[in-house]
Amino acid sequence: MRKAEIPVQIELTREGDFTFESGRVAAKQILDLQNRPTAIVASNDDMASGVLWVAQQRRLELPGDLSVAGFDDTPTALKSWPPLTVIRQPIDRMVEHGVSLLLDSVRTPTMSVPQDVVFDYTLVERASTSAVGARP
Numbered sequence: 001m002r003k004a005e006i007p008v009q010i011e012l013t014r015e016g017d018f019t020f021e022s023g024r025v026a027a028k029q030i031l032d033l034q035n036r037p038t039a040i041v042a043s044n045d046d047m048a049s050g051v052l053w054v055a056q057q058r059r060l061e062l063p064g065d066l067s068v069a070g071f072d073d074t075p076t077a078l079k080s081w082p083p084l085t086v087i088r089q090p091i092d093r094m095v096e097h098g099v100s101l102l103l104d105s106v107r108t109p110t111m112s113v114p115q116d117v118v119f120d121y122t123l124v125e126r127a128s129t130s131a132v133g134a135r136p
Contacts, residue, residue: 012037016047023050031058031066038066038132045070045077045084052080052128067129082127090119 001008014029016022023042027050030040042048048070052062060066062082070077073088097117105112 016043018044018046020046020050020053023047024054025050027051027054031055031060036066039068039129040066041069043071045072045074045080045086048084048086048128049076049080052082052084056081063128063130064134069129073124077124077126080128085126085129086124088122088124090121093119 011033012030014026016026023046026042026047027040030037031054040048040051042051048068051068055062055066055068062068067085069085069087071087071089072091073086077084077086097119
């Protein structure tokens with residue numbers, strides 16, 4: 001957000017533990033704000049499903065009143081209603097790379113320097129998001 005020069009509003013962020021329940025708790029807190037957001041991006045699909053659940057309990061129109069997106073593109077994303085927009089990450093490649101690094105460190109125990117590895121990702125647009133103010 002900083003790179004895009006969008007101010008970070010800390011009151012719109014919540015921590016969770018990557019579960020449906022933590023998504024529900026965070027969504028309740030965020031949707032109780034006086035100036036409720038028009039979109040929520042959750043850290044994974046389970047948390048995003050929790051957000052969808054709260055929004056539906058509050059009779060918000062999805063995505064007209066609130067857009068919701070998640071990360072990973074797990075089966076949960078397709079089983080949610082509406083189907084969840086996600087950032088699809090190459091989890092299999094990420095795990096393979098992590099295991100490879102772990103095995104290398106066991107074979108050659110030397111001091112390594114932490115490094116960031118960025119894998120390609122894909123935005124998968126589904127029915128849980130729309131432009132601000134747009135009606136499905």
